[in-house]
Amino acid sequence: MGKYRVHWCYFPFRKLTRSFRRCSPSKRTLIIAILCLVNLLFLVLKVGHLEQPRSKEEQKRHTRGEHYLDGEPPATSDLQTQASLEVPTLFNVVYVTLKFKRLKPVNILGTIRPKLRKKVRTKTIHPTITQRKRFSVERETGKGNRSTGLKTSRKGGSLVDFSLKSYNDGTDPRFSSIRIYSEMAPPWFSAQDVKIMRFLADAKVLRIKEIPRLDAHSLVIFEGADMNRLVSQKHLNRNNVCGGQCGIIHCSVGNAEVFAFHLDRVLGLNRTIPAVSRMFGFLNDGQACQVVLWDASLHPKDLAAGPTTVRMTWREYQNSLTQRCWQRNVNPKSNSGCSSIYHSEWSKLALFDFLLQIHNRLDPSCCGFRPRQEDVCVQPGRHDVCKDQENIQLANIVHREHDLRHLVFINNKGFFDHNEDNLDFRLLEGIKELPEQAVSVLRNRKLREKLLQSLFLDQMYWESQGGRQGIDKLIDVIEKRANILLTYINAHGIKVIPMND
Template sequence: MRCNGVTWVSPFWGQLVRDHSEGQSMAQRPWRRTGMKPPAPAAVGVLLALALLALMHLPPAPHHSLLPLPAASPPGPPRAAAAALSGGQAYGRRLPVPRTHRRRQAPARSRRRRGTDRDAPPWLSADDLQKMRLLSRGQVVSKARVPAHGQVLRVGLRAAGDAKGDVSSASPEDCQDGRCGLIKRPGDLYEVLAFHLDRVLGLNRSLPAVARRFSSRLLPYSYTDGALRPIIWWAPDLQHLEDANNDQNSCALGWLQYQEMLQPRRPMLVARDAPCSSIPHSEWSRLALFDFLLQVHDRLDRYCCGFQPDPSEPCVEEMLHDKCRNPAELVLVHILVRRSAPSRLVFIDNAGRPQHPEDKLNFRLLQGIDSFPAAAVATLRSGRLQSLLLDSLRLDRELWESQGGAEGLRPLLHTIDRRAQILLRHIQQHNLTVFEESPP
């Protein structure tokens, strides 16, 4: 082929001619050794033409091997995509996982297995976490009414992994092994927040509590309608008075006796047989601080003598508020200890009043208290109370999600934080002191 006076030969055809010439010279050697005449050039040309014709009729290469991977193909090696499409198997067998991938995934599986324990803040003990798991996941195996508490059920719980038996044979007496809880009203969910506040402040006097929805057939329908309820761990050794009319106390204590006990540097020690004589001053300080932040009136001021109550308040409806005129008639309730620790108060019924107005805060709850626990006061002063409570409340997924997470809980936490600042101002104005925690 000529182009602009220059002869041009296609590379493909040039290579073919060279191969033909080399092949011809090589092919001549055996003909020389055998004494036979080499084939004529025309014959070689015919053979080449036949070979080219045969190549043209070969079947084409597989079409898909020439196509690029589709744009929607998932990233990663082809085996991974095949496993995802076939439920973990490809081409009839399970795909092996590379050793490096197994090592990299092992910690993640371990984290999922440990779950709450690994992420739990340090103020929640191993015992707290164990009881929270029992309350949130335990199977209901028995139920019993609590006298004088119509909307409260005590239930026996079986932890996951326990040997299964006949549920119908379980009885409330099984609560002596510490595997029971009190299911309370949906309106008492504030008790769960109170438990976390108690632990964040380092008081450690409240019983573990979680939020839960129930579906057990042993429970009445009103308990299984999907409403979120608090369930509080039942302490089997709570000490109750034998008096049926005053069984919510470990000791009978009136307001005037209580104020006398709080007097500093008393000339005479309280007699050993005096009511609540085994409870030291520091316990009342913890209780007063806790109740003020939550505005729990039922223990120290069930008559609402420290503020002007609304007509809808139970203390008004039950005509208790009228007794404020005669302090000798005022008594304390829910003053409880455990037989295993008679010098430590147990805080129960901690629902409090989250919406109690700031201009009606009950300072009577602080009357007679001249010092507060140093660790709790330091936490209030740190400015981190809200963030610490959020870190703790995240463990209770039912409560967290039902309240809308951090944003939904912030108004409640802000209210508690505001009360904390007011309490700190009260401590400063009255020149009150703090005390270090004694070892348990």
Template sequence: MKPPAPAAVGVLLALALLALIHLPPPPDHSLLPLPASSPPGPPREAAAALRLERDTPPWLSADDLQKMWLLSSGQVISKTRVPAHGQIMRVRLRAVGDATGDAKEDVLAASPEGDCQDGRCGLIKRPGDLYEVLAFHLDRVLGLNRSLPAVARRFTSRLLPYSYTDGALRPIIWWAPDLQHLEDANNDQNSCALGWLQYQEMLQPHRPMPVARDAPCSSIPHSEWSRLALFDFLLQVHDRLDRYCCGFQPDPSEPCVEEMLHEKCRNPAELVLVHILVRRSAPSRLVFIDNAGRPQHPEEKLNFRLLQGIDSFPAAAVATLRSGRLQSLLLQSLRLDRELWESQGGAEGLRPLLRTIDRRAQILLRHIQEHDLTVFEDSPH
């Protein structure tokens, strides 16, 4: 047999490290780290890769695992503040054991522009955004595949301010280098400008005329909005489709009230959608960002406006919701994130949150049945 190519060995090493970092603990809750001075040889790499293949849920792709490994263990080699987002930091990461790219990365780290084009950056968010990690796993369990990989992590890098290294657990989200933003500085969190009334018109199943190619968001098919609505309803994410909180009575402390946005609900022509993003490499697929949602949002205030105009939902996601296995599948997936798992008290600590998501799923299924809505088969892409 020919010896394995260096690239193949590198991939196996990455998988082996990921397996050892993220696999659930043995019964005594110990984790046996690899000796730093003696990296594993091919037989041990192969064993770790086989174990990973057996234990990793099928809804997480090899690309997901690679990005999760980078986010969870990569060394922070530079940082950049994100304009207008004071508590969020973009960092460049160096993968563990990647010595070949050190010189190039050092040059990139010194450059404020263009240093994340190779996909080796992450966005460190606030501790209160930790539910973004749950949202990522929910997205993958349901087969939507529109969220960016996310893990929970504690940071120790001296490059970061103390508030980032005080031991608090924070989510770090993979930074997609080709997100498409509008050039308008006041509306740069969108790939296309879309108002609520335009959005509702797009969703009409029997429009007399098709959407013009130059109309806002015309490259985004109906099925994408269905995925987004389903996802946002389960998490109660209001900021995309209903940032004005028009679909429920908000508390006075809600940002939509403090920023006097809720008052605009009286005039639907003033309402716009936010965080409607696509990647330049896939302009017909939405990218879901800022997905922490509202796990404590009361059931009597569920925002059904998020579902307005949606007449069908993805069949695979609906089947998962109907299976009665949503909680167990999420536990299987979340177990891979050791930091999140242990910080939340494992399965028992996570169950109240997962029961909330499952309860919303049952309400959504009842909504589908009562309104005689349909499901559609997912396209291969």
């Protein structure tokens, strides 16, 4: 019987398939289209029947994000157990995090009330000082300024002293602008460098002094709290300039001294004086100034005369390079015309000045490049001396009184706006050797990484230059000049030798 039922059910289907095959292709296509349309209509009706409107309670639960598996809300006791379980995330469920209202604490009798902190009064500057854009003084001898309340005294006509007893120097004693987040500072900084940087950036200002100089801008010096005597006592008390530890304030645009200090340490030259950026509430409209450590050993004579310098012309300088004066500690001949400076010091100076394009030492008359209108050497008579280049007097060749063999790089005003086609190659003239440690930093492509790590320590300088974006622009300029210097070394066959003296 089962076999007959199968044949009876199969017979109509077989008959339909035979008739379908005998039809023309157009009729077949029409039949298939009608079947698809009927199937689609059936699906639409079925979906519409399944999607019935929800009740008002379910809609409210849906908007609140409440979904229950059985349709009924669980008991209150079950909510605590469900809160501790992790519910799997569904794509059509919106989870809302509700912030519970914080309950007020119970007022318990007999509790101890905390001690109220005393309000610390902020020391303010005298209004006459705040109004000044730049720090200026009246240099009349023997007269005190009654309007500002500053005590003015001059000793020997070379020193102006201001005793400021109450003012705000803009520093916060709780925080330091020298940020070292690791256990140690970068290896190119010595422990002495870190101490001096922290002093210059964070020390409390006790006094402000102005030192007039001959044929130069006067120096503005601040005296800070004693920081464990960072330099020897005999240098501190010289000329009665600074009884403790002091710093020179330069409120110039760009803070080039700070960048020069970090570049010097990264290259391993160690010839510049530590410098940081600092903000003073009574100077430069509260903008960042560069502060350089005051080194009394550079001023053994009258302060107005300036630091100890080596007097020599361009011809004498080139002759000392040829003679290799004091190389390997060999005493030069009496008639050689050598100065007291080691031969390797000139190589370090030339490399440093070329990267920063500092021309005020080896090329003070701007004979090696096309000067701009704002450069000092464009003044009448300054650039004309290039016709007699051999007799041009070098400038800012400074050394310490107790160390005549090594140079000290001061007044490091670098120029970042000199194009690659207008670089001063006169700074490299006569140089046959360069320090290996500095050149290796340039060749190993480590200059950017080290400069970023180094400059990040000085938070005030980092922010004054526009953060990472501004610092990268400065490093881009130095990297391009470093590549040009490496090409120059290969083209002229300059030797790269260790210089540890």
